[in-house]
Amino acid sequence: MKILQNSEIPIYKQIAMQLKEEILSGKLTAGEYLPSIRGLAKDLKISVITTMKAYEELCAEGLVTSVQGKGFVVNPQDTAMIREQRLREVEDHLLEALEAAKTIGMTVEEVRDLITVLNHTE
Amino acid sequence: MDSVIVAKGLVKKYKKFTLGPVDLEIPKGFSTALIGANGAGKTTLLDTICGIVSPSKGEVTYFGEITDIEAGETKERIGYQAAQGMYPMSWTPYDVAMANQLGFKGFHEDRYWELCKKYGVADYGEKKQSLMKMSDGNRIRLCLAAVFARDTELLVLDEPGSNLDPLMRDRLCGQFREYLEEGDGEKTILFSTHNIADMENVTDYAILMYDGAVIESGFVSDLCEKYILVSGESATFDKIKRSLMIEDRNMSTCFGFARAEEKDKLEAAGAVVESPNLQQLSIFLLRYAEQQNS
Amino acid sequence: MRELCWSLWKQRWAFLIFAITVISGAWMIFQVTDGYSVFEMGYRTTFILLQLMFLILQRERFRIVLRKESAHRFYRSMPHAWEKEQKRFLWIDLFCVVMLGVLLVIGIVFRNEFSDRLLPFALVVFFLIYMPGTRIMACVPYVWWVLEIVFAAMFLFVPAFDVSPLLCGGTAVVVGVIQWLLYRFVRKLWDTED
Structure with a gap:
């Protein structure tokens, strides 16, 4: 995990975001347990409540479940749901791009061409 | 919230100062900071909770069921550390070890000497120097070594970080986190401080005191x-x-x-x-x- | 037992100083009242040495329990600290009772002018200092040392001061009873004044 100590983003958010990424990308599989809140707090040199808050956020998003006495377990991810989430993200980003394009007077055609160019460069 | 200590209507009257009435709970498995200025009553509160002095009024419940701290082996489970004057000044590190060995069942002398080395006070032990000859900071380090060398479920530390340099304070915070991890939710820490900035990243629950009263308490995030x-x-x-x-x-x-x-x-x-x-x-x-x- | 031995060992230097002081005091007494048999000198020396030991034990318990000294925080944080304290006092007091009892018996059996003076003094000292209620006395540093020296001087060096043993013993008993009552409230003495 990569944590920035002096970032604007609160540490618990950074933890939550990174773990979310690992879960959605499949690096953390369903049934796997997240490190204990106290163990993680020790490794990252932060308070236990911070790791707990990060995990609680993941719980609220349905990514993990708290198991009494054992910790937090990764939930099986609904691929359809993930796809929908990502679709929404693509939509949001594209809307942003279109907004920006409008301000400099680009046409939809030009935007589409740009997408193709960028895709080939990848 | 599972609480390791619950206090209701706790009062302690001294000639020139009255603590309370205080209602508080210390959550189990977390690190709680008692924050307040000097004279706010932090030491009095910790002394009263740990049975160093008896309360004038009120009741305290320990580990969910015990209501009398003198009963059974309750004090064995609590690792109390005073801000100053924990041991007589004439004692050497060896005497501290002996006394802890005599007074408590769960004291590990080898762990004590290991921690003395880790905290940089092992020399005093070898030279058989008394606590009087040590600086405040080194004395606290020694006392911390003694309390961490015991098997406890609750650590109650009065101003543990106040006389330590930043490096040692960082080590202390690391020790706190290790203690909590070892306990996996069963071990708790309660410490007091008049300078929370130093201990902020090891504080889960805060209790703020002013002039003998608790003015606010809760999990830091809340x-x-x-x-x-x-x-x-x-x-x-x-x-x-x-x-x-x-x-x-x-x-x-x-x-x-x-x-x-x-x-x-x-x-x-x-x-x-x-x-x-x-x-x-x-x-x-x-x-x-x-x-x-x- | 281990604790007591260990804390007595911590007091070893105090032992030495007291021993020197008291033995030289005893020597002075023997110089004043000469012509006694070896047994009587042995008796007096033993009594004085026992006084010395009682002083040390008293000082030890006084130091650990009641003085506003650093030790009390560690001590009170130990489990059963209060019970251990009571047991320790009881042990000390029992020992004192037995030893003084032995001395009283010897004094009554082998009576002389010196033992007639010593016995009332011993009774007073006993009740003033060694009954359980004397925590109160121990609160005020050195008062009882002064009292003991005063009484010793009165009984041993002032021939005109010929108080009857009965009056002496009677006063001591009354004082002892009052202190026994006070003992019942002694728990409060665990609290330090800030």
Whole structure:
């Protein structure tokens, strides 16, 4: 995990975001347990409540479940749901791009061409 | 919330100072900071809870069921460390080890000497020097070595970080986290401090004290959402005066402190708000308590 | 037992100083009242040495329990600290009772002018200092040392001061009873004044 100590983003958010990424990308599989809140707090040199808050956020998003006495377990991810989430993200980003394009007077055609160019460069 | 200590109506009267009545809970498996100025009653509260002195009134429940600290082996489970005067000044590190060995069942002498080495006070042991010859900081290190060398379920430390340099304080915080991890939710730490900035990243639950009373308590994440810091221009502050608990005005800018429910009103008036950290929260709440008392 | 031995060992230097002081005091007494048999000198020496030991034990318990000294925080944080304290006092007091009892018996059996003076003094000292209620006395540093020296001087060096053993013993008993009552409230003495 990569944590920035002096970032604007609160540490618990950074933890939550990174773990979310690992879960959605499949690096953390369903049934796997997240490190204990106290163990993680020790490794990252932060308070236990911070790791707990990060995990609680993941719980609220349905990514993990708290198991009494054992910790937090990764939930099986609904691929359809993930796809929908990502679709929404693509939509949001594209809307942003279109907004920006409008301000400099680009046409939809030009935007589409740009997408193709960028895709080939990848 | 599972509590390792629950106090109801706790009162301790001294000639010139009265603590309480105090109601508090210490959550199990976390690190709780007792924050307040010198003279706020932190030491009195910790002494009363740990059976060093008896309360004038009120009751305290330990580990969920025990109501008398002198009963059974309750004190064996609690690792108490005073801010000063824990051991006689004439004792050497060896005497400290002997005394702990005699007084407590779960004291591990090898762990004690290991920790002495880790904290850099092993030399005093080898030279058989008394506590009197050690600086305040080294003395605290030795005492911490002794208390961490015991098997305990609850650590109660009075100002453990106050006389330590930043490096040692960092080591202490690491020791705290190790202790909590070992316990996996069954071990708890309660410590007092008059300087929370140093211990902020090892604090889960905070209890703030002013003049013998508890003015606020709760998990740090909840408390930091309960209040907001406000900043704005003088004209804005004229408008929002009544919603603020504390305000600081000067030429360049105005700062304020308010309850989170005022957020919308304050933003509508043109101020900017943000969540405080524990240090800021403590300062403002203590100032507010002072203000209310004058 | 281990604790007591260990804390007595910590007091070894005090033992030495007291021993020197008291033995030289005893020597002075023997110079004043000469012509006694070896047994009587042995008796007096034993009594004085026992006084010395009682002083050390008293000082030890006084130091650990009641003085506003650093030790009390560690001590009170130990489990059963209060019970251990009571047991320790009981042990000390029992020992004192037995030893003084032995001395009283010897004094009554082998009576002489010196033992007639010593016995009332021993009774007073006993009740003033060694009954359980004497925590109160131990609160006020050195008062009982002064008292003991005063009584010793009165009984041993002032021939005119011929108080009847009965009056002496009677006063001591009354004082002892009052202190026994006070003992019942002694728990409060665990609290330090800030």
